[in-house]
Amino acid sequence: xxxxxxxxxxxxxxxxxxxxxxxxxxxxxxxxxxxxxxxxxxxxxxxxxxxxxxxxxxxxxxxxxxxxxxxxxxxxxxxxxxxxxxxxxxxxxxxxxxxxxxxxxxxxxxxxxxxxxxxxxxxxxxxxxxxxxxxxxxxxxxxxxxxxxxxxxxxxx
Numbered sequence: 001x002x003x004x005x006x007x008x009x010x011x012x013x014x015x016x017x018x019x020x021x022x023x024x025x026x027x028x029x030x031x032x033x034x035x036x037x038x039x040x041x042x043x044x045x046x047x048x049x050x051x052x053x054x055x056x057x058x059x060x061x062x063x064x065x066x067x068x069x070x071x072x073x074x075x076x077x078x079x080x081x082x083x084x085x086x087x088x089x090x091x092x093x094x095x096x097x098x099x100x101x102x103x104x105x106x107x108x109x110x111x112x113x114x115x116x117x118x119x120x121x122x123x124x125x126x127x128x129x130x131x132x133x134x135x136x137x138x139x140x141x142x143x144x145x146x147x148x149x150x151x152x153x154x155x156x157x
Contacts, residue, residue: 032064052135101151
């Protein structure tokens with residue numbers, strides 16, 4: 001596991017040579033520079049977060065997204081750097097680890113700034129379609145909060 005980051009970098013170089021484009025970094029930020037709230041996600045949910053960030057920005061909300069592209073070993077230093085200075089952070093999971101929240105939440109929670117309000121959201125469980133309006137509602141919830149709460153299961157249809 002200690003070699004994974006170096007091996008991944010080798011694979012990225014090889015992929016670039018073959019296909020002419022790079023595989024993503026372990027953590028990829030999107031419009032987070034001035035964001036008041038940031039949602040952390042993985043996989044296809046991250047694509048939906050990007051669309052929701054653009055829609056929220058068009059409405060005047062200063063929000064951003066962070067995509068985690070590698071779970072094991074968890075890229076804690078990279079996530080810590082991406083979230084530095086952020087005061088409202090939501091973590092989106094499409095899975096549940098009973099009693100703990102989602103798997104990404106379990107890992108990410110240890111990497112967020114201690115001063116931040118951090119909320120876990122689990123949505124799309126069982127294959128529900130996560131749409132931009134679901135993500136926009138999470139941004140609105142996150143911006144309205146005055147404290148972190150228990151992990152929330154969000155129904156989507």
